[in-house]
Amino acid sequence: MTNVLLSAKNLSHHYGSQVGCIDINFDIYPGEVLGVVGESGSGKTTLLKNISGLLQPSSGSVKFDTRVDGLKDIYLLSEPERRLLMRTDWGIVFQNARDGLRMNVSAGANVGERLMAIGARNYGDIRNEATDWLQNVEIGLERIDHYPETFSGGMLQRLQIARNLVTKPRLVFMDEPTSGLDVSVQARLLDLIRGLVSQLGIACIIVSHDLGVMRLLSNRLIVMHQGRVVEQGLTDQVLDDPQHPYTQLLVSSILPV
């Protein structure tokens, strides 16, 4: 077994007296897709923010396998180190693509920015890389110099994915990447994420309330309810033979097509 990539230990977050998430423990390994499901308000997004360096948890630790020093608590890293990590080894795909994109620069520049941020200074190389990535996410090359403002919701989300994957991160956080898209666009996006993640061997933590998305994308599943993890295990096992009352309710609530 390879080394743990990210490890959350006894993680809790409170907003004043309000509970965000309580006592979360899990490990994620390289190349693995971990799903986090639960209804809105169950603490999924708080957890994602906690482990992606966006929000320091009230207690507990988040450790990441840094390239140089191995497993280190991300909140004990210096700010430059943590920001470097976010630009290089991590990607964050936001639910609302507009939060993760620069809407006032072209699609190509959106993809190229992360390369420039880690020191790429050759226009031709940056342009080629951006071209490749737009192809990977099935955005027509004639759109490379267009502003994201002119893109559809599905294209924006694909552009956001390209922008994140261009530096070949080892871990990508995705917050409801397919919600708000219509079903056919969703299918295309799921297919794309699935392909890229397995091709590049990227580990992924996906937060969603859509169990279908989870069955398709994730290897393992964490079920959250009222801030706590109530069940975790293999995705197909959790969905086909749920043990916890809440998970049973969740699974039986899906409308059949």
Place this chain on the structure above:
Amino acid sequence: MEKIKDDMLRISNLAKTFLLHNQGAKKLPVFQNISFQVKAGECLVLTGASGTGKSTLLRAIYANYLVQSGTINIRHENKWVDLASASPHEVLDIRKKTLGYVSQFLRVIPRISTIDLVCEPLIVQGKLIKQAKAQAKKLLNKLSIPESLWDLPPATFSGGEQQRVNIARTLIQDYPILLLDEPTASLDENNRDAVIELINEARNQGTAIVGIFHDKYVRERIGTEVFNVELQKKAA
């Protein structure tokens, strides 16, 4: 010849009860005290009337269902691993390399073509796309899936076609252990025979098989041992 006699799968004292929390914590016992072994090159047929828990047992062996007690020992890369207590990562690794499962129904993935669906397990293993595709084409031909369908996603295929794609997707890889849940249920005679031939080929090469076959014709041609789940329940 020695190799063929090795045990590949050892089940002992397996018990499964469903607990339905949202229906007044109703308990549904399915089976208990299930024990058997399967050797390389053997095909164990699970029998019993429908509703006796054959499919549940098969799914439990695949670690798709959790069991309440007992062990499911699998010979994985020449080591015995108990699937009932293995970590999710171990289970995934075993499913990737050792344990194949043909379900009753194909789980279609939107937008993925038949050929890509079939060769996916090989590509996950790191095989070259070209080789994987060649192998997938051979298998699809054997199972008489017309070439015109290969580039289409199987969502719109007939039940029989979907079932054959499902079989191809599993049999493309040489799993040492195979679990088959009614692989021939919706097939016509010709296709049924093709599937029987493929399964027997695998068995002759040393694959250990546990399967459910309602069709007596199929049972007689594939099975080498029989395990009656119903009788076991009564005995217990």
Place this chain on the structure above:
Amino acid sequence: MTAISGEQKKSSRLKEKTLDGYNFAYLDDQTKRMIRRATLKAVAIPGYQVPFGSREMPLPFGWGTGGIQVTASIIGIDDTLKVIDQGADDTTNAVNIRRFFAKTAGVETTENTSDASIIQTRHRIPEAKLKSDQIIVYQVPIPEPLRWIEPREEETRKMHALTEYGVMHVGLYENIAHFGKVTTSYNYPVQVNDHYVMSPSPIPKFDNPKMDEMPALQLFGAGREKRIYAVPPYTKVKSLDFEDHPFEIESWSECCALCGSSSSFLDEVITDDKGSRMFVCSDSNFCANRRAKGHKGPGLPRKFEIKDIE
């Protein structure tokens, strides 16, 4: 003692030349001290924007209040001041600021670059090479080069502190992607002393190379944005670029119509409503000095030809 007699001489000159009831150079001494402290800090950290308590001046923000406050806090009775606006000494902004300091500080003013000890400028660096005993004060409208892409001050400060300047190249990338070359022609971002990326104020990029290793002290004042920054003498100032699209300055196929110079920054002047035009030096003092030495240009505009606009 000479010091005292010097002081007496100065104060008599002040009495005779400056407006009654105003402080020397308009600002009160506390304010000037505050600005000098900010300026010293700016010099110590080349390119870093130091916040300061910008004062209300007797002219609106955007007319050079930042530059005026910096000049007011460093100017002494012995200084000679030159003020230029777009290179010219005789435009409204330049004339008025020059007169403002003549009235409130009683200093000598000049149009001659080499005679000045302080040069306050809007939008140009003089063509004549500046010397180590001179100070150039830039009027700056928007001091933050990262502002166009990052609206949060908290974030831009972090980016400066950690030299996270990838986004600056996003702007240049956009230029090349849309127009085939970098079209940013003024306020072209520079990196100072290998650390802070700095806005050079809206000077044409033609002037950027002059900032590099300049013997004179360069001070920048932004009145509305309340920031002072500086480039000490002989400091590396590098214009941002790509390896395969290196930094380039503007060039003209014409020479100055008046003095014939082909090495200075030229302004295009439209001379009638039929499209006739001429190119003249933007630095009026440089042009006048050349003409005084006998240099001559081709003179009046030639007739408009269609190829001129192609």
